[in-house]
Amino acid sequence: MSSPRYIGRFAPTPSGYLHFGSLLTAVASYLDAMHHQGCWLVRMEDLDTPRNIPGASDHILRTLRTYGLHWNGEVLRQSDRLQRYQQVIDQWLESGQAYYCDCPRREIIANNGVYPGTCRERQLPAAPDHAVRLRVTDQPLSFDDRLQGTITRNILQTSGDFIIRRRDGIIAYQLAVVIDDIDQGMTDIVRGADLLDSTPRQLWMYQLLRHPAPRYLHVPLIMRLDGEKLSKRLGSAPLEADQAVATLHRALRILTPDIPPELASAPVADQLEWAVRHWQPERLPQSRQILDPTMVQG
Template sequence: MSYIGRFAPSPSGPLHFGSLVAALGSYFQAKAHQGQWLVRIEDLDPPREMPGAADLILKTLDAYHLHWDGEVVYQSERHELYQNQIDRWLASGQAYYCQCTRKQIKALGGFYRGTCRNLHLTNESQCAIRLRMTHPIYQFEDQRHGTLTIPTSLADEDFIIKRRDGLFAYNLAVVLDDIDQGVTEVVRGADLIEPTGRQISLYHMLAKTEVKYLHLPLALDKTGHKLSKQNHAKAIDNDNPKPALLDAMQFLGFDITEEIHQASVSEIIAWGVENWHVEQLPAATEITPIFSNRSL
């Protein structure tokens, strides 16, 4: 089977150093396998999105010579795909309506305990939709970290596939999209290790072959928090991409020589593809980067 990878940012803001690491890791892994690298904009949550961010993200990828294959896919245009699958599960009893609030679940210890599983609720406007967990995943294999364990309480939980406010849940959409696009391996940040179990369980419920997973180390700020849009991480520079590019590649375990420092952006990317090896990735899942090239 030919390799198909993807980069799937949410348009809640411009790309920052942490998202550049994820983009580079997924790109290098795909191209080192002579595969395709797809870009999908995960615009599932309009209240959290920044106007113009999707276009800005694509311009940033171009500036860093991370050129994608095929057309960009937008999750906001794929609601019918998600709803059709939910309707099939509701009809079969695999999914059900749940009226429990976050406050109620938190009071019961933070994990949903199946309160509404057999109540046969029908009030759509007041309910989320949950999936009966019939294929819990307690462990999975990561291409760099080996066997990773999912907490039992999380693995066993009937999780939400459509929110009370009518928005589709990330876990459902990402799996249906990856299946539809033929993705063979997901390369992303280590903050998504825990949801991986739920996503693999969806593959099993859908009788589909699960993808492979490779989780990259998270970039932390000086206070130990993940570099993220929510934590106001600074946008990377589209006009002068080399410093951030070299810092991100060093973060991913590349030994950057003086010759590479003097190369063009396109030459650096080509060299990265040629010299990429999963084994070079740090063993840690969280790292505070040292910006030797003054990228930030």
């Protein structure tokens, strides 16, 4: 039996740095992979080319090494795989599973964020400013998350036919990650709970591509005391190499609350070794977000 395969996902935008929120989900994915004697791969999700910063990917990779998160194999960069994504889009356009759309964003906003299917039967031709949408089922899709339990969504009712290529030509995240996960043989996905609502859309694409979906574990988002998410979009401070020992210990206090205090000054390799052996994700809070306990407790 082959080893389980996990993915560490990193979008090198807009700051060009790795932040604590991203580190936390990366560590959770790494711990789960190592605990199950699996492989941990790294992917740069750099499709949003106008926002990419030169050197950002290399900076992220250096930071991962500094924090002891060593990956298997070559780093996959989505910007190198545009032809592969377009191949799938073309197949779906040809079969009628996907279609062109010129609807403005305000129309979807006016419909409570659910695309009303305006272009479903219009048979618009290809055009530089047309998005591509994927037809979705009107049936509920369910999956069992290892922490959050059973999640059920009807995509047509919650979002409608969704975009797989934007009007500016950029491939949508939803499509790219599914194709990458299939091509890389991913068996397990560990990521933040903010992506829970994306999972049914990805399950639908797995069905269309006739490929089994991976197992999912969505860990809670860590919120600041003011209620804001710890993320690069909120301007969180970039991780500093000389603070790796203290910052990793802070992350492990959240993910593995029983970590011994004496490990606070231990090398990152020793901290990770302990955390891999004691990894119990089922002990994490079964919620989408929690306050940062390391800040609450001081």
